[in-house]
Amino acid sequence: MYESKTKRWSLLFFVLGISIMMSSGCNTSEAPFLLNTVYVRAKKNEGLGELNAAQQKNLADTLNAIFGTPDTPELPQIAGVDFPGLVDLEKLRVAAGPVGRNESGRELGLYRKHCVHCHGITGDGAGPTASFLNPYPRDYRRGTFKFKSTKGTDRPTHEDLSRILVQGIPGTAMPSFRILDEGELDSLVHYVRYLGIRGELERRLIETAADELEDEELFLDLDQPGSGIFQERVSLIKEELAAIVDSWTETQVTEVPPPPVDWGSDASIATGKKWFFSSTTNCSKCHGDTALGDGQTNDYDEWTKDWTLKVNVNPLEDLEKIREYERLGALHPRNARPRNLRQGIYRGGRRPIDLYWRIKQGIAGTPMPAASSQLSDDDIWHVIDYVMTLPYDALSKPQNVPENQREIR
Amino acid sequence: MTLAWTTFPLIWVGSLVTTYDAGMAVPDWPSTYGYNLLFYPWQTWIAGPWDLFIEHGHRLLGAFVGLITIAFLVVTFRCDRRRWMQWMALGMLIAVIAQGVLGGSRVLFDSRFLALIHGCTGPIFFSLTVIACVLTSPHTTREQAGTCSSAGHTLQRLSLFTAIFAFLQLVLGAHLRHVAVDTSHEVFRVTVFFHLLMATVVLAHGIALALHVRRHFHDYRPLRRAANGLALLLCLQMMLGGATWVVKYSWPTWLADFQFAASYTVTAQSLPQSLIVTAHVALGSLILATALMLFVRSLHLLQPSLNATSPNHRGLLGVVV
Structure with a gap:
């Protein structure tokens, strides 16, 4: 009697153990950049159009065509837009992709080794560990960074991002990466900017698509590359991208005057x-x-307000809408x-x-x-x-x- | 015993490989950057990057454990007449080879899922070495079987379930360690919840086991020592679990008003961080092995029909293997 009971329990736990092992991580295919569906829903709640699944996929494909994938990032090949000192493809490829070393022994995949578990594969600040952390990890896709030397909402400088990486942020889960050498830090800063630029363009395209697209219309119909609307949209992408790049390159450090003579008195x-x-x-x-x-x-901070108060969703009252956002991957408003x-x-x-x-x-x-x-x-x-x-x-x-x-x- | 003593450092180094995400520091297998594993230039290994050092070291140590397992098999066949013990030694050799192939496949396919399984099966092999250590110990073979009683049944049940829960806890922990980059935060949160829940269950079982042994088997010194050791390990493991969270993700927010929490800055891959996290993983293996050791000991001591020296007895083999 006792033995048969023990066997049954053992079998149950064995099956449970195998189920747990099989329940996640089986998929070894490349992790994709997923569309910012929370922002898509926010635009709908704002009163703009709702993008259907095909339109969302088309937007995601468009962004992948411009920026590549998490394993093989690309710089946008758009005439008239370059990234002077801002994003270097060589450095991107050191930071991107799976963790490991190549045949020549060079370390790759720095972002996935050090950052992705909190900041997420798209830099959305909603990586696996994010819900436990307070404050939530930074969402780069808005292009907004808190601790910097530049004016107001201006983009941070290279030194600002690098300083945070080296020093970490006390009292939070953001660690100090002082173990990394300068080249590795540099690569990570470039990759963070890449994700920021990509995320900002994504937001602008979502805004345009939600505002302009008809029911079955695609944002960029690759079957009709010669059409007027196609050319118009390519021009729009180029303009938006150039504006985003300018916002990063034209940022200025705030000069700090010396303290007054009675300072400290x-x-x-x-x-x-x-x-x-x-x-x-x-x-x-x-x-x-x-x-x-x-x-x-x-x-609330601006990252949260983007999909709540700014689109008439009260985090304390519109609980059903908040739950919808959470089902799309948003973190609970704090x-x-x-x-x-x-x-x-x-x-x-x-x-x-x-x-x-x-x-x-x-x-x-x-x-x-x-x-x-x-x-x-x-x-x-x-x-x-x-x-x-x-x-x-x-x-x-x-x-x-x-x-x-x-x-x- | 030599096998167990060399496998435990292998568990540590394997855990260190995951702590430093160094599983792909050497992109080929079974060779190392084109060299035969044993002939990779030691100067390059010693003076190379840290992740290469620990990954290649893990492979070398694994090969060493494999050789000792072969030696154990030979010695068992030559010196131990117990048939089931010989089968067990053969099974251990197959297990260590499979574990090596699993680790190699993790590299060849660059698969975190295989790394997860490799991380879960490692402690099983370590537990086997500890069990083999118990079964081949002269003390064990000299010990007389005790009286089977309801307290003996309870002891067996408690130790078996502690081992099962400890293994499930290891699997949950491996999921947290080898979390896929595109895992949603909801899935991670649920896994953490079950990891904490299972920690409580294992701790409760371990303490109940220690109290049970203290009450009913106080005179059985090997049992008493192992049960007390298990309870101690579990308490230490709980502290290490909390410390692991702090060195990885800082203090919880509800402590933010305290100066020590507000001023604490996590340092990625610092020595304390890597030691604490690695120790937490290694101790998990030790807990599993101790619980299984208690189970095997309780079977041996408390089954009146068992005679450990009998070469034809298959009851113990059926439970252990």
Whole structure:
């Protein structure tokens, strides 16, 4: 009796084990670039047209024809569009493709080795591990990057991307890749830009297709390459691509003036504090009166707003639409969390120059606004002065201060 | 025992290969960059890139384990008259060859799925070496069979199920390690959930097993030591599992208000990261082997009809193989 029971259980677990092994990973074919179907749905929710399966496949094929595949990426062969120093095909091919070494011993597949599990094969920030991570990994396809030295929503420089790769981001899952040599880092930066450019063009083509296509019309009908509409669409692709490339090449680093002579003094800190709590800057609105990051915490970042608030979908109320997005691969919307300034941990870097860029230009894609129009350069330095003292005052170390003696500095 | 002691480092190095994603560091097999495995220039191997070093090292160590398995087979046929033990030694040789071919196929087809299976079958071979170690030990052959009782049945059931759950846990862990690049985050999340669930089940079984042995078989020193060791390994494994998550993906968000969590920056492929992750995988194999060892020991000690020295007895062979 006992033996037959044990045998039955053993058989059950054996079958279960085999089923688990067979349930995933069997497919060894090349991982494709999948279309940004979340954005397709967002355009539908916005009131533009709904793209059917054939139209979506046509768009995906068009993008693959322009940019190649994850294993063999290509640079768009479109007359008049080049990528000066922006994306180098040789470097792309080191970063792309499966992990391994070629016959000459050169390491390949750096993106899949180091990045893909979080950032995904298309750079959508929704790789296998993404749902566990907070904040979610960056979605490159918008071309928006948070920690950079350039103005507002301008694209980051090569150094900005490289710096994040080397330093990582404290308190998040983004690691430091200081083990990689300069050539490998360079290849990864090129590949990230490639995915960013590809993703941005994809978004623009989806917008156009959702807006213009009739019921059965394809965006680029390869059976009719000589037609007027075909030529028109090729011209459109060329224009959009050129505009995207320009946005990357024409980006400018924000110059950082030297701090004022009284920087570091009590007067400077007091001025910074005044600005921090003023209605002009509204710093305390989000970071809180205590600067613990407990002010307004119900806002969303731009990556989330693209398919929610901007297309009239409320993440808290339109739950059925949110579930539809999630079925298409979107990550559940999360609120953007303002930084707790009393910890002295700044994700984009802790150097004063990093804080200057954050305050002066804001943090692209997040509710953190630019203060460039409200504050003078000296006042920005004063705010930095105040912010940098916060981790050291009494409220930041409450265990050492009796509750009735705590006060906001 | 030599075989078990050389297979365990092979498990470590194999795990290190996955930790560094070095499975394709050598693009050919069974040769290494065109050289016979054994004649690949050692200077190039030692001074070469780290991933090449560990992948080629894994192959060399695998070949060494294969040779020891052949030696074990020869010694078993010459010195051990137990027929089923000879069959087991032959089975182990076939298993180690199959494991090598599986590893080679993973390279030839550049297949993560084959790497996953290779990672799951490795611990099975290691467990076989540990079982062989127990069965060929002079202590085991000298031990007298005990009295079969309901407590003995419970012990056998607990140890068998702990081993089965530990293997399922290994399979789940291998899925997390060898996750395909286009796996959806929902699938990964479900796998993590079951990995955590199974961790709880294995831990509960392991602790129940240790308590059961302590209560009913306190005088059986080999059983008591193995059961206590298993419980200890499981506790250590839980800590390593948590540490693996932290060194790979940082501290969970609910700890973000603490300075240590907010200021922690993950360093990719750092020494602590690779050691912790690799140790977590290797310990999983050790847990499986220990649970199976307990099962085999309990069968041997507590079945009155068993006589380990009998060359014609097939009951034990039926359970083990």
